[in-house]
Amino acid sequence: MDLTTLAFYFFAALTLGFGAVVVMSRNILHAAFSLLFTFFGIAGLYVLLFADFLAITQIMIYIGGILILIIFGVMLTTHITGVDVKSGRTGSIQLGGAVLVTLALAATLIIIATGTAWNESPAPEVTSTAELIGTSLLTRYLLAFEAASMLLLIAIVGAAFIARKKN
Amino acid sequence: MTHDTLLTLSVFVLLTPLLSFMINIFFGNKLGRLSGVVGTTILGIDLLMAALIAFSKLVTYGGEHIIQTRFEWFSPGSYAISVGYGIDNIAAIMLMVVTLISFLVHLFSTIYMEGDRRYPKFYAYLGLFTFSMLGIVMANNFLMMYIFWELVGISSYLLIGFWYEKDSASNAGKKAFITNRIGDLGFFAGIMILFMTYGSFMFEDIFAGIASGTLPFNNPTMLTLAGIGIFMGAMGKSAQWPLHVWLPDAMEGPTPVSALIHAATMVAAGVYLVAKVFWMFTADALTFIAIIGTITAFVSATIAITQVDFKKVLAYSTVSQLGFMIMSLGTGGYTNGFFHLVTHAWFKAALFLAAGSVIHAMHHAMHHMHDHHSDPQDINNMGGLRKTMPWTYRTFLFVTLALAGIPLTSGFLSKDGILAGTLAWAKLTGGWHWIVPVMAFTAAGMTAFYMFRLTIVAFHGEPKTKIAGHTHENPVRIVLPLVVLSVLSVWFFYSPNPIDASVGWFHARVVQPETAVPAAYQWEFLIQDHQAAPAENHGSHHALNALQEETHHYHYLAMFLSLLIAGTGIALAFAIYQYKLISADALEKRFKKLHTFSYNKWYFDELYHATVIALMLAVSKAMAWFDSVVVDGIVNLSAGLATVAGKVTGLFDHVVVDGAVNLTARVTGFFGSRLRKLQTGNIQFYVVMLLLGVILLFYFFV
Amino acid sequence: MEIGLSHYLIISALLFSLGLYGVISRKHAVMVLMGLELILNAANINFVAFARFGGMNMDGQVAAVFVIILAAAEAAVALAILLNIYQHFKHVNLDEVDQMKE
Numbered sequence: 001m002d003l004t005t006l007a008f009y010f011f012a013a014l015t016l017g018f019g020a021v022v023v024m025s026r027n028i029l030h031a032a033f034s035l036l037f038t039f040f041g042i043a044g045l046y047v048l049l050f051a052d053f054l055a056i057t058q059i060m061i062y063i064g065g066i067l068i069l070i071i072f073g074v075m076l077t078t079h080i081t082g083v084d085v086k087s088g089r090t091g092s093i094q095l096g097g098a099v100l101v102t103l104a105l106a107a108t109l110i111i112i113a114t115g116t117a118w119n120e121s122p123a124p125e126v127t128s129t130a131e132l133i134g135t136s137l138l139t140r141y142l143l144a145f146e147a148a149s150m151l152l153l154i155a156i157v158g159a160a161f162i163a164r165k166k167n
Numbered sequence: 168m169t170h171d172t173l174l175t176l177s178v179f180v181l182l183t184p185l186l187s188f189m190i191n192i193f194f195g196n197k198l199g200r201l202s203g204v205v206g207t208t209i210l211g212i213d214l215l216m217a218a219l220i221a222f223s224k225l226v227t228y229g230g231e232h233i234i235q236t237r238f239e240w241f242s243p244g245s246y247a248i249s250v251g252y253g254i255d256n257i258a259a260i261m262l263m264v265v266t267l268i269s270f271l272v273h274l275f276s277t278i279y280m281e282g283d284r285r286y287p288k289f290y291a292y293l294g295l296f297t298f299s300m301l302g303i304v305m306a307n308n309f310l311m312m313y314i315f316w317e318l319v320g321i322s323s324y325l326l327i328g329f330w331y332e333k334d335s336a337s338n339a340g341k342k343a344f345i346t347n348r349i350g351d352l353g354f355f356a357g358i359m360i361l362f363m364t365y366g367s368f369m370f371e372d373i374f375a376g377i378a379s380g381t382l383p384f385n386n387p388t389m390l391t392l393a394g395i396g397i398f399m400g401a402m403g404k405s406a407q408w409p410l411h412v413w414l415p416d417a418m419e420g421p422t423p424v425s426a427l428i429h430a431a432t433m434v435a436a437g438v439y440l441v442a443k444v445f446w447m448f449t450a451d452a453l454t455f456i457a458i459i460g461t462i463t464a465f466v467s468a469t470i471a472i473t474q475v476d477f478k479k480v481l482a483y484s485t486v487s488q489l490g491f492m493i494m495s496l497g498t499g500g501y502t503n504g505f506f507h508l509v510t511h512a513w514f515k516a517a518l519f520l521a522a523g524s525v526i527h528a529m530h531h532a533m534h535h536m537h538d539h540h541s542d543p544q545d546i547n548n549m550g551g552l553r554k555t556m557p558w559t560y561r562t563f564l565f566v567t568l569a570l571a572g573i574p575l576t577s578g579f580l581s582k583d584g585i586l587a588g589t590l591a592w593a594k595l596t597g598g599w600h601w602i603v604p605v606m607a608f609t610a611a612g613m614t615a616f617y618m619f620r621l622t623i624v625a626f627h628g629e630p631k632t633k634i635a636g637h638t639h640e641n642p643v644r645i646v647l648p649l650v651v652l653s654v655l656s657v658w659f660f661y662s663p664n665p666i667d668a669s670v671g672w673f674h675a676r677v678v679q680p681e682t683a684v685p686a687a688y689q690w691e692f693l694i695q696d697h698q699a700a701p702a703e704n705h706g707s708h709h710a711l712n713a714l715q716e717e718t719h720h721y722h723y724l725a726m727f728l729s730l731l732i733a734g735t736g737i738a739l740a741f742a743i744y745q746y747k748l749i750s751a752d753a754l755e756k757r758f759k760k761l762h763t764f765s766y767n768k769w770y771f772d773e774l775y776h777a778t779v780i781a782l783m784l785a786v787s788k789a790m791a792w793f794d795s796v797v798v799d800g801i802v803n804l805s806a807g808l809a810t811v812a813g814k815v816t817g818l819f820d821h822v823v824v825d826g827a828v829n830l831t832a833r834v835t836g837f838f839g840s841r842l843r844k845l846q847t848g849n850i851q852f853y854v855v856m857l858l859l860g861v862i863l864l865f866y867f868f869v
Numbered sequence: 870m871e872i873g874l875s876h877y878l879i880i881s882a883l884l885f886s887l888g889l890y891g892v893i894s895r896k897h898a899v900m901v902l903m904g905l906e907l908i909l910n911a912a913n914i915n916f917v918a919f920a921r922f923g924g925m926n927m928d929g930q931v932a933a934v935f936v937i938i939l940a941a942a943e944a945a946v947a948l949a950i951l952l953n954i955y956q957h958f959k960h961v962n963l964d965e966v967d968q969m970k971e
Contacts, residue, residue, distance in 0.1 A: 008872045012880050019884055022903055023891035035903050042910050045877070049921040051930050054913075054937075061937050066906065066944045073899045073948040077955040098851075098893040101858050102886045108862055109882035114875050121924035132927045133934065141931055148938045155942035159949035848967025851893050851901075858889070 008048055015041030028074050032067065039063050050123070053130040168223045170234050177220055177254055180262065181301045183213040184269070187294030195287025203280070206290035207273040210266065210297065217266040224259035229676050233258075235307045237369060249369055253307040256676045257442055257505055261304040261435070264509055268430050268516045269297040271648035275520050276423045278644050279527055289329060293427070296322040300432040303439065309358045310368040312443075316354070316400065316436065320347050323433050327420040339419035346413040350403020357396025360389060374446045378683040387449065387688045394452030397444060398459075405437025405489045408463040412771050415482040422523030425478060429485045430516035435508055438492045442505045445496065446683040450690045457497025457592070457603060464490030465606040466769060468613035472620070473766040477522050477544045480621045484570065485515055487610055491585055494607060499693050499714045500588030501679040506668065507581035510656065514566035514578060517652035521563040524641050524649065525549070525625065528556060532637035541634060546621060551630035555638045560626050562649040567622050569656040571615035571733050577656045580668035582611065584718070587725035591717035595692045608732055615736030623744040666726060669719070679715070692717070877918035885911035898951050898961040902944070909940045 014037060021034035039062045046055035126132065137145045168176075187209040191202045198205060228234060235253020242248065254262070273293060280289050299322055302315030321344075328340025362368060364383040365376040383389035401407070406414035414434070418425055428434060441448075441456065448456065464487050471483035488511050495504030529543035541548055553560045569578035589604040630636035640646070662671025682689050692713035742748040755762050764770070884907055891904025913933045920929025955961050 005872050008876065012876075015880065016883055016887070019887045019907055022907065023887050023895070023900075028897060028899060031900060031903060035906065038907065039910070042914060045880070045914060046917055048872075049877070049917045051917045051920065051933070054917060054930055054933055057934065057937060061941055062906070062910075065941060069944050069948055070899060070902060070906075073902070073951055077899065077951055077961045095894055097855055098890055101855055101862075101893065102890040104862050105858060105889060106882055106886035108865055109885065110879055113878035113882055118874055118923060120874060120922055122922055123920065123924070123926050129927070129930060133930055136927050136931050137934070141935075144935060148935060151942055152938065155945050159945040162946070163949035163952045849964050851963060854889075854893055 004048065007044070011041045011044035011048065013041075014038075015045065029071075032071050032074060035070070036063055036067055039067065050125060051129060053128075053133055168219075168227065170228075173220060173223055173228075173234055173254065174236050174252075176216055177252065177262075177305060180213055180216045180220060180266070181252075181298065181305055183209055183216070184294045184297035184301065188291050188298060191287045191291035191294060195291060198287055200281075200286065202287035202290045203273070203277040206294060207270070207277060209294070210270040210273045213297075214266040214270045217262040220254060221259040221263045224254050225256060225672075225676050229256065232256075232680075233307070235371075237307070240310075246366060248310065249308065249367060249372075250311050251307050251369065252305040252311065254305065256678075257439070258304050260505075260509055260677070261439060262301065264430075264435070264512045265297060265300050265304060265432060268512060268652075269293065269300075269427060269432070271516065271520070271651060272423045272427045274644055275426075275523065275648045276421070278642060279423055279523055280421060285329070289326075289421070292322055292325045292329065293424075296326060296427060296432055300436065303436050307370050308368040309361065309370070309373075312440070313354065313358060316351065316404070316440075319404070319433055319436055320344060320351070323347075323417070323428060326424040326428075327417045329420055329424065333419065335416075336419040339413070339416040343413040343417050346410050347403040350399045350401070350410050353396040353399025354401075354403075355396075357393045357399070360393040360396065364389075370444065370446075374683040377447055377685075380685055382685075387685075388451075390447070390684065390688065391449045391451040391455075394444075394448045395455055398441060398448075398452065398456055401437030401440045401493070402459065403437070404440070405434045405493065406463075406486050407437070407459050407490065407493055408466055409771070411463060411467060411486045412768075412775065414486055415479055415768070418476070418478040418482050422478065422519060422526055425482070426516045426519035426523065429482070429519055430512040434485065434489055435512060438489065438496070438504065438508045441493065441496050442501060442508075445501050446680050448682075449684050449688040450693075451688075453497050453499065453690070454596075454600075455497070457494050460490045460492070460494030460497050461603045461606050462490070463487070464494055464610040468610040468617070469765050470768045471617045472613060473762055475545055475547055476542075477525065477546050477549070477621070477625060478519075479544075480546070480617060481515075481518050481522055484518075484614060484618065487614060488515070488570070490610070491582065491607070494603065495585040495588055498589050498592035498603065499679075499690065500585060500592075500718065502674055502677050503581060503584030503588050503668075503718075505677055506661070506673055507585055509673075510569070510577035510581045510661070513652050513655040514569040514576075517562060517566040517649055517656065518570070520645070520648050520652065521559050521566070524559045524645050525552060525556065525638075527641055527645065528552075528559075528638040529634060531639070532634045535637055536634060538634060541632065543634075546625045548632045549625040549630075549635045550628050550632075551626070551635055552638060553626045555636070556626075556640045558640055558646045559649065562646075562653040563626065564622060565653045566656055567618045569653075571618050571737065572611060572729055573733065574730070575658050575665050577658055577661055579666070580658055580661055580671075583666075583722070583726050583729055584668055586611065586729050587721040588714070588718045590721040590725055591714055594721075595714060595717060596690070608728060611729055612732035612736040615733035616740050619737050619740035620744055623740060627745055667722065669722075679712075690714075874918055874922040877914055877922075881911045881914040881918070884908075884914065896962045896964055898954065898963050901963060902947055902951075905947075906940065906944070909936060912936060 018034040018037040018041065022031045022038060025031040025034065039058060043055045043058040046052075046058060187206045190205055190209075191198070195202050224234065233253045233255035235251055235255075237249050237251030240248045240250045273290070276289065276293070280286055283289060296319070299315050299318035303312060303319065306312040306315060324340045324344040327343050328337045331337040331340070358368070360383050361373050364381065365373045367373060367376075377390065383393055402410045414429075417428060420428070467483045467486035467490065471480050471487065474480045474483060488507070492504045492507050492511070495501075495507060526543050529549070533539070533541060533543060565576070569576035572579045572582040586604065586607055589607050593601045593604050658665040661673045662668045664670050668674055682693050686694055694712060743750075743754070767773070888904045888907030888909075888911060891907065892901050893904075895901050895904065913936050916925075916929045916933040916936065919925045920927070920933075923929070951961055954966060958966060
């Protein structure tokens with residue numbers, strides 16, 4: 001077992017473990033903080049996959065942006081000071097159904113992942129991906145890039161519009 | 168000033184009144200009372216420019232026939248439609264006449280129209296009117312002539328019907344417009360005959376074509392008809408019998424407008440047109456013109472004698488004088504006819520502005536006395552105005568003398584020339600044509616009579632009503648135009664010799680054009696005698712043709728006769744109305760029928776009502792009957808058929824189509840009501856279903 | 870055993886299932902959102918794994934970037950909608966927000 005393999009298992013455990021906490025926890029705040037560690041684990045996995053730029057992006061956007069947003073959402077929609085921080089599950093019959101479906105799906109996905117003969121051709125190791133991604137974004141994916149920027153703009157305006165106080 | 172400068176400047180002269188129109192129509196409400204000042208100032212500038220052009224053309228370039236420009240406007244197919252504008256001597260003189268009178272009318276109206284609700288609009292219309300008239304003056308082709316001709320028509324409509332709240336005013340506007348349209352129809356036909364033949368609207372092209380011997384449809388009668396057609400346009404605008412009926416009704420417009428219409432703009436247009444295209448009239452067309460003119464002069468003079476409305480008397484006198492002008496042109500007296508147009512313009516404008524002054528004063532007096540029922544225009548309500556309005560009286564008296572044709576006035580010079588011309592013409596043509604000078608002299612005598620009747624009844628004696636006694640002289644802005652215009656009616660502006668106009672500059676500058684019509688279709692005496700001309704050149708006289716020579720011979724006889732007749736007319740007027748030697752009432756009773764006939768204007772309006780208008784109404788009624796019975800019947804029948812067909816299709820629709828549709832709907836509804844239980848509204852339930860579907864699909868297919 | 874493509878795929882599959890479980894089972898809408906984020910991240914891991922091992926190279930990573938962009942936009946709009954729902958119902962329990970049925 002070399003260090004890389006060790007690191008992989010560490011980050012995988014981090015991701016899945018806290019991921020489980022996120023979905024199982026009854027306390028929303030606990031769930032939110034667990035999500036932080038999940039994201040962090042995923043960022044670690046990215047590093048192992050030679051995607052250093054994505055790893056940084058993951059930390060900055062997910063942890064710095066989305067997660068904060070979610071915590072705001074929690075605070076704005078839940079009575080923090082009251083007892084209602086805990087979030088109940090849905091009815092037990094549906095809960096059973098959920099477990100069943102989830103397990104079935106997980107099994108299916110794993111069968112596919114392991115059973116398929118993937119066309120494996122490892123990418124060459126690169127020192128920095130930022131430059132390559134930047135070049136791609138501004139050449140081959142320029143249209144998508146611009147569309148994404150428009151989407152963000154629309155999302156900002158739309159979110160502000162939806163969330164503002166109505167008279 | 169070079170030719171180019173002159174032409175450029177004349178464009179400015181043309182467009183300046185349009186500027187006044189634009190400003191007053193768009194910003195009039197903001198300007199308010201200022202619009203009068205703006206309009207008058209603009210016209211003043213226009214007048215200065217026009218004076219410059221007239222001076223330059225008449226003095227510097229007096230010998231040249233015309234300074235003009237032409238350019239291609241558009242070219243449909245193989246034609247090339249050229250337009251242009253030009254200044255010849257008569258145009259230069261008309262420019263002065265139009266702009267000066269228009270300017271004075273603008274000035275006059277600042278007082279006369281004061282307080283009117285649509286004061287700025289009035290000035291806008293005046294500007295439009297002046298613009299259109301200047302366009303006619305400058306046109307050197309039929310196309311532009313016709314366009315501006317119609318513009319004059321519409322602006323006169325707007326101005327005559329200016330007080331359109333009054334029924335009579337709006338009717339008068341319509342009457343003027345429609346009557347003019349009848350004449351314009353002939354005008355248009357005439358233009359089209361010429362255009363089809365010569366392929367151009369330009370005067371020079373058409374006249375050159377006629378002179379080269381090309382005749383419309385190779386038929387001299389068509390050339391005569393074209394001439395008569397164009398003359399019909401002039402008949403409408405210049406109010407010649409039988410289309411004269413609109414002019415007296417046009418008195419419904421504000422009095423300054425009457426002055427403008429009667430002197431400078433509208434009615435002058437017809438005479439000007441005839442003078443401008445004088446080249447192309449054949450002998451037959453000229454005779455037609457002469458006869459129409461004579462009838463007009465005579466008929467309207469008889470009507471004027473009995474009218475009691477101050478402005479109506481003047482209106483009929485205008486019609487009569489226009490008849491004189493047309494008659495003169497028809498008898499080949501080109502120069503005298505146009506000369507009379509100019510001199511008449513000054514004194515007729517003065518007469519109308521004086522009438523405006525009187526009416527204005529009467530209005531004020533009535534207002535002062537809280538009288539709202541009397542007629543301020545009825546001369547029987549006046550009398551004694553000589554004392555209360557001395558300046559108006561003096562100018563009115565002087566221009567009346569001019570109109571009556573008394574020596575030392577311009578009116579004498581021009582009228583004398585016309586009368587001599589008719590005598591010469593009758594002598595040269597002979598036969599029944601002697602009726603023309605006879606009627607002309609009679610009309611001239613009647614002119615003197617009715618003008619003095621008007622003067623004496625309105626101004627002399629004691630005030631006939633309290634209103635007349637309370638009138639006062641008007642301010643200087645009203646009196647000044649009167650003075651200017653009457654000064655212009657003094658002889659020495661036109662000729663150094665008070666009894667002979669032919670030695671003056673006017674006759675030197677307005678030379679009868681050489682006729683373009685082939686000799687076979689023209690009076691012999693109108694054809695220029697090239698060999699004889701230098702030989703006949705004794706003294707300052709320069710006879711161009713036999714007619715002028717003959718006119719010169721008749722000069723003294725005509726003068727003597729016209730003075731005698733005018734003197735008789737004046738003496739009669741004094742005898743009846745001033746000294747009451749003959750009782751007017753007794754005369755009226757004695758000639759009851761004649762009086763009624765004249766007072767009712769020869770029943771022309773009634774005649775038209777009974778014939779033309781009745782015919783039109785009958786045709787309209789027939790059309791209406793056809794419409795309501797036949798056309799409506801067909802429409803109603805088809806509508807009924809459509810209704811029946813509609814009911815049948817409706818039944819089919821209701822039973823078969825609707826039945827099928829309803830069945831489908833019921834079946835769908837049945838399954839829908841069962842299936843909708845699945846729609847729980849819970850998203851998570853939907854997600855589960857979705858996933859189940861995905862998993863099942865995976866195992867089913869892979 | 871060398872860490873290869875299938876390792877990452879399995880992690881991704883498990884993470885996806887966890888997220889899905891969250892989406893299905895939780896009442897609180899924010900929790901559902903968190904599950905959604907997990908699902909998106911699972912997909913991202915797939916992209917990056919294929920970029921590393923499956924020959925997609927940079928294309929895979931760029932796709933991941935776009936996914937992150939979408940996630941950010943989605944989170945913003947979704948939370949705005951949540952605030953509206955909260956204002957209207959005074960709670961954000963999804964199973965009670967079913968006014969649109971029938």
